[in-house]
Amino acid sequence: MMSKWLAAAAAIALLGAQTAPAFAAPKSASASATVRIDKQRIDRALAEMVSSGRAIGVSALVFENGREVYFGTSGFADSEAKRPMARDTLAQIFSMTKPVTGVALMQLWEQGKFGLDDPLARYLPEFGVTKVFAGTDAAGKPILKAPDRPILIRDILRHTAGFGYGPGESFPEQEFGRLDPIPLKLDIDLAEFGRRLAQVPLLFEPGTRWHYSAAVDVQALLVEKLSGQRFEDYVRDHVLQPLGMRETGWTQPEGRFGRLAAVYAKKPGGTLDRVPDADNRRLNFAPKTLTMGGAGLASTVDDYMRFATMLLNGGNLDGVRILKPSTVKLMATDQLDPRVTERLWLPGKGNGGFGIDFFVRTGQPKDAQENRGTLGEFFWDGMASTLFWVDPANKLTAVFFVQTVPFDGSLHRDFRKAVYGPDYLGPKGD
CATH class of the missing domain: 1.20.58 (Methane Monooxygenase Hydroxylase; Chain G, domain 1)
Known part of the structure; x- marks a missing residue:
């Protein structure tokens, strides 16, 4: 039963860097708080995610000004094999595939194709x-x-x-x-x-x-x-390889399967059960015809951080231009007309709207329950509770990996609180 559930969910996916970013924070913003990365605070948050039973293993990577300021893990990539989460652990990122697809399509827009x-x-x-x-x-x-x-x-x-x-x-x-x-x-x-x-x-x-x-x-x-x-060839040739994302792809070499994190599904009582390896293997290590734009990539935290840093830098990484700064800014700008009031579960992501394949924060967190974040940030997440975001105001990028299904937003709440601090509100717009 669990195998069929994960297969269905996965099929539709219900869910050296540059140091001088070209994509600046909104001009109307004025800092109302300072971000101070507290490594021990983040370590404690990751450990609590595992000890509370919400995750089997987690990892997180945070960059400021294009430089690493935090990397940490807790728990296991494979609990049964006692294989810990590690820097080179591959994870199914599900809907974090979507921004990669959006970047590929917007390259063609820049070329005047549509x-x-x-x-x-x-x-x-x-x-x-x-x-x-x-x-x-x-x-x-x-x-x-x-x-x-x-x-x-x-x-x-x-x-x-x-x-x-x-x-x-x-x-x-x-x-x-x-x-x-x-x-x-x-x-x-x-x-x-x-x-x-x-x-x-x-x-x-x-x-x-x-x-x-x-x-x-x-x-x-x-x-x-x-x-x-x-599609798979285009993204490899024009996005992944130019960014040096050598371990990210829809199709992975068989030799990497031992580095793939197991997926764990939460039962009604709250315990996490391992999803059969056959389901993980099917997505990235077995022949398939359909390459989805909305899901299917497996990646490492370092690979995906290169993608996030490229976005922070306005489309450039290590001298390789993927998009123009103006295109990244367009993607990271709320595209929803105010008349679009029916937004399903999108408001649960925070005080904001939606750009081009990203949630876009348009105001400070409204209350203590809302995820900490910064005006002008943009991000997306994945069905197995993975997350990344780009925070131009603080020149900060973060990648969070976990393999818990169904989606558990409490993990994001706690990770963001650990990165920013519980009282952080960030810049205040007009």
């Missing part, structure tokens, strides 16, 4: 006939209609297209389950994924709601269409 407000169907014609679910008629049959406006590329960048992310009770979710655009075996290609998803009715009119979705897999399909390369 416009943000272009209709998606201009490049992927199958989405030109996608309908919107408009309720049911007197006989209980679904009413499907053409959308009031086309799905725009901007919509697939900010989860406002109307797509779902798996089977459920509504008619569009039932159709998602029937058409199965992201099958468990990952045995279709991105083109077939697109053909199937385009037949699933939209949950709402494009641009009217925020709803976490398969849109980032559509981004991956668009990368293939515009670049002429397989």
